[in-house]
Amino acid sequence: MKITRRSLIRGTVATGLAGAVGGTGELHARGRDKPPSGRNGTTAAAKRGSGPFGYTPFTATFELPAVLNNAVVDPSDGTVQNGLNLSPSAGTAEASVGSEAVYHGFAPEYRRDHPVHAAANANTPSAEKWDRFGNGVGIGGSELHSQLSVEHGTHQFIPGIDTRIFGYASASLDGQYNLSGHGTFPAPTILARQGQPIMMRVQNNLGKIDELGTAPECSVHLHGDHTPAHSDGYPDFYILPGRRRDYYYPNIGPRHSAEPAPLGASPEEIARAGNTGPYSPSDLPTTMWYHEHGMDITGYLVSRGLAGFYLIQDDLELDLIQRRVLPAFYNTPTMPGFADDTVTDIPLALMDQTFDSTGTELPYNFLDHNGRLGDVFTINGTVQPKFEVERRKYRLRFLNASNARIYHLRLSNGGFIQIGQDSWEFPQAIATREFTLAMAQRVDTIVDFSDAPDEVYLENLMVQKDGRGPKGISRRNRTPLMKFVVKGPRHNNDVSVDVGTPLRPFDRIQESEVRATRYFKFVRRNGAWQINNHFFSPRTTNATPVLNSAERWIFENSSGGWWHPVHIHLEAHEIVKYNGKRPPPQYRYNVDVSVLEPNGTSEFLMKFRTFTGPFVFHCHNLEHEDIRMMNVFDPRPEGHESLNDGTRPHNDDTFQDAYGSTYRDHSGMVENEEDWDQDGGLF
Ligand SMILES: [Cu+2]
Known part of the structure; x- marks a missing residue:
């Protein structure tokens, strides 16, 4: 048996000998010597200084995450403005694609002669182009170019205490990375527009980390996305230490009428089958998030800050906003019809944390295989914050960014109007009194503060003592997570969304489309x-669905x-x-997380x-x-086998596929521009 550095990091090896191999990870105390956190029994009992390190709960101000590169969506046509432009014309030498500095080569979609850009390319006129705002694609087109760097930094979860974190830092035009101030935890929010691709270059500047004993590789996953495999954050499609990788986010929905790819299809035919026909708004996401996804150390890296929101707007969403059904898109309140500049589209990332006895470190136990549970509750990186709101409707987009904690959330004064689950909106808004929020889930809500009392608390009712899972809901032992301070007169001319408001068509996958059933047991x-x-x-594939087909998974x-x-x-x-029954209302549409309760089941249909x-x-x-x-x-495509055959190494593995294209690391990235020119490329 080969024991790798990774197996040492995790204190286990992937053959079931959990804990049998001594880990390099240190065991840390979970802050037992510090004052109790804000579990006060009832919302009214938030005593002065009763929080961690003498913090008085609900005194620190709730913060909104910064927006990456100050990009904003132009309300007139929905395009994203002021994005960082890395094209050579902007004077940034590193923008040249295929640069040696970009590990794994570059995303083939970046090239203007890729089939998916065919409308701009007379050679393959039958496929529709992705970049529908573009005057051409790639360098000089309307693609948005962004740059993030994975950096060490500090952040104040608790006022006055600098805690060491990792952060995604946005780069400025001069190539300097800025990781300072409050806005870096969570990571900067990325604003995107359906039909406008983003090429995001991510630099891994973590370097050697003492408690790991090494410099970790990174990988970034955009959760809820529909992106090429090379840009999906596959666990070992790495950004090597000190290197960078280009992620290509096409910001497209799957084509509604995509046909299963036939046996022996050419790259152009595959592109045509999968990329023609209309999108269905049903498939287009709104609330996504991005986070670290590197193999074996995701929990460590995410808990130290490598996660942020990715909010995307499509035509339908823009229409709902312009008709004043929904609040203005995040950070863009000043648009036609909105007479004020109050931000009422609020993303909230919930994360429980553990601190060392000084509050300056976030200890992580690499030997804990059950799930990291914190005893301090943060939202957008602040412990039990307060948030001043007006008497009007707010869109609150909840994300559980915790490693292992499951919440059950309610408001002290009433319920929510739920407009979406995970990355997608519902066909119509529903009334949700309270809801369970498991790891990675998002619940998209509208909260009406119009008639609210002066103080409203967001409370967690779920009792959980370890990573095994929650013990259940307790209405006596509620933990207040956040305080809304409601001010001013009732807002007139508020947005109209209410229970039953139509939001987004939903096209159900038909049973007749299902071509295979697969069973997966989680043990x-x-x-x-x-x-x-x-x-x-x-390097092992467990399921090979036919491209563009539908399957039933259990x-x-x-x-x-x-x-x-x-x-x-x-x-x-x-x-x-x-669990063998008709799903509860919030699980009847699109989800990207199936929560398996103890001995629970989820049976679902999915397209690929x-x-x-x-x-x-x-x-x-x-x-x-x-x-x-x-x-x-x-x-x-039908009749093709997975390229993961269980034997190929993943380091420096260059090979050719059936069409003669040269790839590296199974990532689908083309190694250099010469390969592209020879092969024509596919995705
Ligand atoms: Cu699990």
Whole structure:
């Protein structure tokens, strides 16, 4: 048995000998010597200084994450303005694609002669172009170019205490990275527009980390996305230490009428089959997030700050906003019809934290395979903040960015209007009194403060003592997470969204479209986490659906009392049976997380469109994911086998596919521009 550095980091090896190998990770105390956190029993009992390190709960101001590069969406036509432009004309030498500095080569979609840009390319006129705002694509087109760097930094979760974190820092035009101030935890919010691709270059500047004993590789996943495999944050499609990688986010929905790719299809035919026909608004996301996804150390890196929002707007969303059904898009309140500049579209990232006795470190126990649970509650990086709101409707987009904590949220004064679950909006708004929010889930809500009392608390009712999962809901032992201070007179001319308001058409996958059924059992074995009795191997494919086809998948949790919120990459899935019954209202449409309760099941339909893999699905308890509760699926044209054959090494592995294109690391990235010119490329 080979024991790798990774197995040492995690204190286990992927053969079930959990804990048998001594880890290099240190065991840290969970801050037992500090004052109790804000669990005060009732909302009214927030005593002065009763929070961690003498903090008085609800005195620090709630913060909105910064927007990456100050990009804003132009309300007149929805285009994103003021994005960082890395094109050579902007004077940035590093923009040249195929640069040696960009590990893994470059995204083939970046090239203007890629089939998906065919409308701008007379050679393959039958495919529609992705960049519908573009005057051409690639350098000089309307693609947005952004740059992030993974950096060390400090952040004040608690006023006055600088805590060491990792952060995604946005780069300024002069190439300097700015990681300072409050806005870096969560990471900068990326604003995007459907139909306008973003090329995001991410630099890994973490360097050697003492408690790891090494410099970690990184990988960035855009959660809820529909992107090529090379840009999906596959766990070992790395950004090597000191290197960078270009992520290509086409910001497209899967084509509604995409046909299963036929046997022997050419690259152009695959592109044509998957990329012609209209989008369905049903498939277009709104609330996504991006986070670190590197193999075996995702939990460590995310808990230290490598996560942020990615909010995207399409024509339908823009229409809802312009008709004043929904609040103005995040950070863009000053648009026609909006007479004020109050931001009422509010993303909230909930994360529990553990601190060391000084508050300056976020200790992480690499030997904890159950799930990292914190005893301090933060929202957007502030411990139990207060937020001043007006008497009007707010859009509150909740994200559970915690590693292993499951929340059950309610407001002290009433309920929510829920408008979406995970990355997608509902067909119509529904009334939701309170809701459970498992790891990685998003719940998109409208809260009406019009008739609210002067103080409203967001409360967590879920009792949880360890990573196994919550013990259940307690109405006596409520933890206040955030205080809304409601001010001023009732707003007139408020947005109109209410229970029953139509939002977005929903096209259900038809049973007649289903071509295969697959079963996946989530089990605990030898103290570690598996799916169908196998650990994740990045070089082994567990399912090869036909590209653009639909399948029925059945998840079963056979691991005893443990909870497993399972996230599937690439597309939404539609739950048809949850625990053997009709799913609850919030799970009846598009989701990207199926929460497996103890001994629970989720049966769902899903399509696998546009992009060949590999992609992953995995438990979003990040420690379970890191201990390899993850599988690989790899959509391929009919009759084609997955390129993951279980034998290829993943370092410097260059090979040719059936069409003669040269790839590296199975990532689908073209190694250099000469390869592209020779092969024509595909995705
Ligand atoms: Cu799990």
